[in-house]
Amino acid sequence: MTITMADDVVFDLLHLEITSTIFRTTEKDEKETAVTKLENIGFCTGYRLVERLTKDWPRFKDELDTMKFMCKEFWSSVYKKQVDNLRTNHQGVYVLQDNRFRFLTQLSNSKQYLDVIPKYLAYTCGLIRGALANLGIMSVVTADVTNPPICKFQIQVQRL
Amino acid sequence: MSRQGIRGTDPKKISSELFTLTYGALVAQILKDYESDEEVNKQLDRMGYNIGLRLIEDYLARTTVGKCYDFRDTADKIQMAFKMYLGITPAITNWGPAGDEFSLIIDNNPLTEFVELPEKHGNLKYSNILVGVIRGALEMVQMEVAAWFVQDTLKGDNVTELRIKFVRRLEDAIPAGED
Numbered sequence: 379m380t381i382t383m384a385d386d387v388v389f390d391l392l393h394l395e396i397t398s399t400i401f402r403t404t405e406k407d408e409k410e411t412a413v414t415k416l417e418n419i420g421f422c423t424g425y426r427l428v429e430r431l432t433k434d435w436p437r438f439k440d441e442l443d444t445m446k447f448m449c450k451e452f453w454s455s456v457y458k459k460q461v462d463n464l465r466t467n468h469q470g471v472y473v474l475q476d477n478r479f480r481f482l483t484q485l486s487n488s489k490q491y492l493d494v495i496p497k498y499l500a501y502t503c504g505l506i507r508g509a510l511a512n513l514g515i516m517s518v519v520t521a522d523v524t525n526p527p528i529c530k531f532q533i534q535v536q537r538l
Numbered sequence: 539m540s541r542q543g544i545r546g547t548d549p550k551k552i553s554s555e556l557f558t559l560t561y562g563a564l565v566a567q568i569l570k571d572y573e574s575d576e577e578v579n580k581q582l583d584r585m586g587y588n589i590g591l592r593l594i595e596d597y598l599a600r601t602t603v604g605k606c607y608d609f610r611d612t613a614d615k616i617q618m619a620f621k622m623y624l625g626i627t628p629a630i631t632n633w634g635p636a637g638d639e640f641s642l643i644i645d646n647n648p649l650t651e652f653v654e655l656p657e658k659h660g661n662l663k664y665s666n667i668l669v670g671v672i673r674g675a676l677e678m679v680q681m682e683v684a685a686w687f688v689q690d691t692l693k694g695d696n697v698t699e700l701r702i703k704f705v706r707r708l709e710d711a712i713p714a715g716e717d
Contacts, residue, residue, distance in 0.1 A: 385553075389560070392557065419560065422566065
């Protein structure tokens with residue numbers, strides 16, 4: 379089989395279009411549902427993608443090791459750069475900070491469009507959650523933007 | 539701490555899988571949202587159209603191509619765009635006698651790399667987004683075309699064939715209220 383390569387622009391445009399289509403086709407008073415759908419698209423993608431990414435990797439030592447993988451390899455393969463800062467309270471909360479988050483760099487680097495930004499983060503939250511789920515870590519992922527294009531993703535690991 | 543990274547091998551290969559998987563998740567999601575496969579086809583086409591409207595800007599900016607001389611020239615440029623954006627080179631065949639329609643034979647359609655179509659979705663045109671992209675992109679260079687899938691390997695055909703037909707040249711429109 380020949381190796382195919384898709385151009386990054388195509389992925390960026392697809393993401394934009396998925397986001398606007400899901401919001402357009404979901405009822406006005408059901409914004410929550412639209413976010414859930416986008417999150418779900420991200421989850422399915424992340425769940426499968428990480429399986430391809432880790433196929434030649436040895437098992438991760440622990441949770442922190444897994445998170446480092448997410449910040450370096452996973453992020454690079456999706457967003458073409460590493461996460462800039464990883465913080466943890468060592469009790470299951472991790473904060474990944476990307477100072478130039480790719481889906482936001484073309485959108486805004488001021489606070490002008492702050493109100494529309496959250497919908498462009500739902501896919502990525504799902505992507506992270508899906509990838510971690512396949513690596514055996516159940517989590518809740520939320521995103522926070524106060525100064526675009528800086529974006530912080532908070533991962534709260536769910537312990538049973 | 540020095541593990542064999544995956545970035546070293548082929549940085550863009552992943553982006554293709556990422557793209558394929560994202561598209562698959564999207565199709566799965568809208569299949570849940572709509573009652574019929576036809577509605578899903580329409581939605582995919584519309585999404586493609588919106589992408590095409592934007593993608594043409596990127597294409598014109600990054601290549602040095604100018605206006606098309608004729609429809610054969612257009613066909614070559616579409617082929618080039620496939621190479622650039624999806625990394626594949628579809629063959630151009632089956633020209634209509636009037637030279638106003640042709641087929642693209644798409645080998646290794648990257649959109650369908652991991653896909654199997656369940657039998658109950660016999661009417662789903664999985665890659666219909668491509669139809670929309672072509673229509674949208676060409677409309678921005680004043681060309682109205684019709685595009686549709688004639689054959690699809692997902693449905694058991696030997697090849698995937700996308701037919702493109704020239705409809706008409708769009709004249710420069712005067713914006714509403716400026717007569």
